[in-house]
Amino acid sequence: DTGVSQDPRHKITKRGQNVTFRCDPISEHNRLYWYRQTLGQGPEFLTYFQNEAQLEKSRLLSDRFSAERPKGSFSTLEIQRTEQGDSAMYLCASIGSGLYNEQFFGPGTRLTVL
Amino acid sequence: QKEVEQNSGPLSVPEGAIASLNCTYSDRGSQSFFWYRQYSGKSPELIMSIYSNGDKEDGRFTAQLNKASQYVSLLIRDSQPSDSATYLCAVNMGGSYIPTFGRGTSLIVHP
Numbered sequence: 267d268t269g270v271s272q273d274p275r276h277k278i279t280k281r282g283q284n285v286t287f288r289c290d291p292i293s294e295h296n297r298l299y300w301y302r303q304t305l306g307q308g309p310e311f312l313t314y315f316q317n318e319a320q321l322e323k324s325r326l327l328s329d330r331f332s333a334e335r336p337k338g339s340f341s342t343l344e345i346q347r348t349e350q351g352d353s354a355m356y357l358c359a360s361i362g363s364g365l366y367n368e369q370f371f372g373p374g375t376r377l378t379v380l
Numbered sequence: 381q382k383e384v385e386q387n388s389g390p391l392s393v394p395e396g397a398i399a400s401l402n403c404t405y406s407d408r409g410s411q412s413f414f415w416y417r418q419y420s421g422k423s424p425e426l427i428m429s430i431y432s433n434g435d436k437e438d439g440r441f442t443a444q445l446n447k448a449s450q451y452v453s454l455l456i457r458d459s460q461p462s463d464s465a466t467y468l469c470a471v472n473m474g475g476s477y478i479p480t481f482g483r484g485t486s487l488i489v490h491p
Contacts, residue, residue, distance in 0.1 A: 268425075297477065306388070308468050308481030309424065322478065357423055366431070367412045367472050369479065371423040 268292070270372035272358050278378045279348055286344045287375045291360030298341050299369065300333055301357040309357055315341060348379045382407045382473045386482035393489055399456040401485050403469030406450070412472035413445055413452045414479065417465045424468055428454060459489040 269292040279285050291298045296317050301309035312331065313323045317338040330348075335341040345352055355376050359369040383406045393399045401415075412431055416424035430436045430443040430452065442455040452471070456463055466486050470479040 299478075306483065308384075308470075308483050311478050311480075314478060355423075361477075366429065367477065367479065368414065368426055368429050369470075370426065371416075374423045 268370040268372065270358060270360055270370055272356075272372040272375050274375060275373060276376045276378075278380065280380050281348060281350060283348055284344065284346045285348060285377065286342055287356055287358075287377075288340060288342050289358030289372055290340045291358070291372075292362070292370060293339075295360035295362045295370075296338070297361040298335060299359045299361070300341070300343050301359065303355045303357055303374075304353075312343070345377075348377075350379045353377055353379045382480055384469055384471050384480050384482040386467075386469050386485050388483055388485060390486040390488050393459050393487070395459060395461060395489055395491050397459050397489075399459045399463065399487055399489070401454040401456075401467050401469075401487065402451060403453065403471075403482055404451045405469075405471045405473065405480075407471070407473035408447070408450060409474040410447075410450075410471050411475060412479070413443070414470040415441075415443060415452075415454045416468040416470060417463075418468055418484065419465045456487075459487075461489050461491055463487060464489050 271290045299314040300312040315335040330346045358372040415428040418424045428443040444453045466484040468484045469482040
């Protein structure tokens with residue numbers, strides 16, 4: 267257990283529905299990242315926060331995806347109008363404020379869109 | 381486009397052997413390099429980080445970095461069946477705070 271938690275661990279939804287995932291990073295970590303991973307691929311960057319500021323979003327990220335980190339602690343990732351292509355593992359990772367960029371991943375949320 | 385390349389494998393080694401996993405990256409200005417282990421259905425787990433040219437050892441694991449040749453490798457000594465997993469290479473290119481991951485190399489250690 268890295269200390270990063272994600273909820274839910276599994277989500278099955280029907281195409282067109284909205285889903286929201288939550289990530290609680292390690293408490294003293296100020297940077298939080300969201301990734302998507304599909305079978306046979308490495309994690310693909312979606313977005314990241316430093317404290318409550320969203321500093322970068324992937325250009326591949328559809329307008330249907332939005333993320334927040336309102337108080338610089340937990341973060342949520344929402345996908346609106348889900349599509350079958352959104353089925354993937356959604357990973358959250360956090361990094362502390364030190365010199366190094368060692369990321370610690372949560373257990374992930376497995377999304378299946380029917 | 382900045383890329384991290386790994387052979388997808390599978391790499392199959394007998395128990396007790398040395399497993400050698402390789403990764404190349406495209407950005408000469410890269411500064412931070414990481415190896416993650418990922419078991420099937422689980423999230424990545426950090427096993428090694430390296431920032432300077434040369435070798436870094438931690439138990440049975442050795443990371444090797446050669447910035448001039450733009451590659452980083454991971455050696456696993458005395459491989460065990462429990463080492464069977466996908467190994468992901470990640471690189472922070474050009475001072476970016478966003479690591480780029482390779483596709484991973486599947487390692488199978490057979491008894």
